[in-house]
């Protein structure tokens with residue numbers, strides 16, 4: 001009897017997918033026996049014997065290998081449908097077409113969730129929960145393949161969004177591939193500094209370099225396969241930086257050069273405008289919230305205490321940031337709240353004995 005699902009590639013995404021479907025009959029395949037063992041141990045599914053048929057197969061392998069995997073399995077299992085989860089779509093669609101595969105049986109997709117680490121050890125059952133999962137049917141994709149792919153996304157708790165491969169690749173170039181290049185460039189500049197130089201680093205540097213820790217082997221593939229869409233954006237970034245560098249040179253020589261000040265100010269303001277477009281939660285934006293900051297001693301239990309006081313005052317906390325002040329025994333807990341709740345939050349937290357910053 002046919003299993004519901006085969007997942008080929010028991011890495012970060014394939015294992016997370018199996019774990020998210022916990023309880024269902026998921027078959028797993030991966031040439032890396034170690035990866036397969038970890039994935040099975042984490043409850044992602046059971047090892048496929050390469051004979052049992054399956055209704056749908058998710059190929060969760062590197063983009064360059066997807067068409068080869070689908071070509072082989074589609075021939076051997078003529079009733080099955082296929083999807084993949086690649087971070088790039090156009091190039092994979094082109095590979096599939098070149099192989100002469102029946103494209104009605106195949107649907108591209110891309111869960112917009114991931115991590116800096118790869119491999120099954122980094123997998124998580126909650127990786128896809130509440131995240132968008134882009135479905136990229138080609139013009140040839142049939143309804144059975146599209147619906148099977150949508151079902152996988154929904155069973156993982158993700159929100160299916162349908163885009164063409166072209167729309168998808170342009171969108172991820174902007175929201176994912178450009179930030180990767182930018183973070184890597186900041187990291188590359190830092191790598192020339194001494195440890196002394198980075199010792200003062202705080203959350204700003206953490207935020208701007210987090211994804212610079214990503215796996216180069218994975219990203220070189222992504223950037224190669226989406227180079228056409230990424231190149232103009234990196235060029236635009238480089239233009240912004242070039243203008244800023246020239247203006248800063250002029251300010252170094254002449255601190256009140258008004259044209260240079262305007263150029264730097266313009267960059268910062270365009271930065272504000274772009275940042276406001278970045279969603280925090282679905283449908284909500286940064287500008288909708290304001291900060292309430294509380295200075296706390298660096299002791300266990302402070303964050304929980306502040307959150308309990310806020311909850312007791314009926315204040316809905318949208319997000320929390322914790323900042324440690326380097327070399328000082330205090331930290332700052334920043335609560336993001338709706339503007340209408342700010343005054344009450346400050347009052348209630350101060351009344352509960354917290355050191356509200358700026359109160």
Ligand SMILES: NC(=O)c1ccc[n+]([C@@H]2O[C@H](COP(=O)([O-])OP(=O)(O)OC[C@H]3O[C@@H](n4cnc5c(N)ncnc54)[C@H](O)[C@@H]3O)[C@@H](O)[C@H]2O)c1
Nearest residue numbers: 009010011012013032035060061063086087114115118119
């Ligand atoms: N890592 C992310 O953040 C992320 C997010 C969304 C989508 N994706 C996409 O998911 C796919 C997998 O990425 P990952 O991060 O899980 O990688 P990974 O390196 O963690 O896992 C890939 C797995 O595929 C296996 N594999 C390689 N070639 C194979 C083949 N020919 N047949 C069977 N198995 C093979 C490898 O042994 C490895 O275990 C990629 O297409 C990637 O673009 C990644």
